[in-house]
Amino acid sequence: MKLIVVRSGSALFFSGFGRRHVKVGDVVLLAAQTLCGAEPEGHVTTTTIYLDRDYVIDLVFWQYAAQFCDRHNASDFFDAHYSTPAQILRIGEDRAGMLMPWLDELASLSLDGPQPERFLRAQALLFSVLDVIVPFMTTTAAVVSGRRGSTMIPAAPRHRQFKPLRVEARHVAQLIRDDPARQWTVQELAEVVHLSPSQLRRVFVEAFGKAPIAYLTMLRTERMANLLRSTELPVKQIAAQVGWTDADFAARQFRRGLGVTPRAYRQIVCTSDSDDAA
Incomplete structure (x- = not known):
């Protein structure tokens, strides 16, 4: 999935939600394999964060760990509650201004590829960005249970490897x-x-x-x-x-x-x- 933060200027953005104007204070959220296009209105500057779906599901698992037996429950929960493939989040210029130094530092940390010694800092910066953005995300009203059975033993989350x-x-x-x-x-x-x-x-x-x-x-x-x-x-x-x-x-x-x-x-x-x- 992608988070596109508008830093300056404006553009006409179109995807499954139709045509929308985006400007400073807006964040575009796109699920994987979601078509989109944009036409700058004069100019537009953005910063894009790419998040692996499995990484996001791991975050959801730990966020709601008390409700889930295993990671598959978290995946079902994610699919049900975050099913909108494209959203524009109107977070406002003040909140967008808070993001800018964090985004700049994240970008600088990613220039030379993964840096194990800076992993925790990058993680902290990402969580700070998500802390501002996530409350503005639209979620579905469906309620997904953890499907916890009386004889089921909660399983430890698997150590995921890219296959x-x-x-x-x-x-x-x-x-x-x-x-x-x-x-x-x-x-x-x-x-x-x-x-x-x-x-x-x-x-x-x-x-x-x-x-x-x-x-x-x-x-x-x-x-x-x-x-x-x-x-x-x-x-x-x-x-x-x-x-x-x-x-x-x-x-x-x-x-x-x-x-x-x-x-x-x-x-x-x-x-x-x-x-x-x-």
Whole structure:
């Protein structure tokens, strides 16, 4: 997931929530594999913090340790309570000002890669930033129990290690990236890597956070956005080029990913480019 802190200037930001103006005092929160775009209004300066999902789940586990039996409970809790893929947090200029020195120090600590001797300082800075930001996050109202059974013994959290992506997931992702306009099916992709469709979905979601067809949709949306910006081709023709024969369906998928229609997106980027040229 990403936390994008606006430090100066402003921009028009669009994602699943539609079009929103962001300025100093705003923080954009994006879940992994969430499409987004931005057009500066004059100029905009941001600092972005990237957080590994498993690291965040570990933090949730310890935050609510009394409620959970193991880390899987924390993962379910996280999925249920923090299910909004894109948010704009209006924390205000005063709170944003508090973040700036912490963000600067975090950035300086990350320039030369991980520094074990400075790990605790970086952790403390991150927690200070999250302490300001998290209260403004939108959570769902669903209540997830710890599923504690009468005979269940609480388990110690596992020592997580990063595992290499399954070769099948990498192969399928590469196939989709190489030819996103092809009319792929899960059955066809599964046969290529000798898995069942259900196994492929599980392996692919574990690797990329999305099912194969959702991943394909994301790539097509990205490609469509690039063509809308860089060409004057009609939307219907662009949709066909990226693999959607139905222009109306393409528009719905595009809007679902970026929060605006293809025509509105083109108008936004063309207006911004014209203003920059002027």
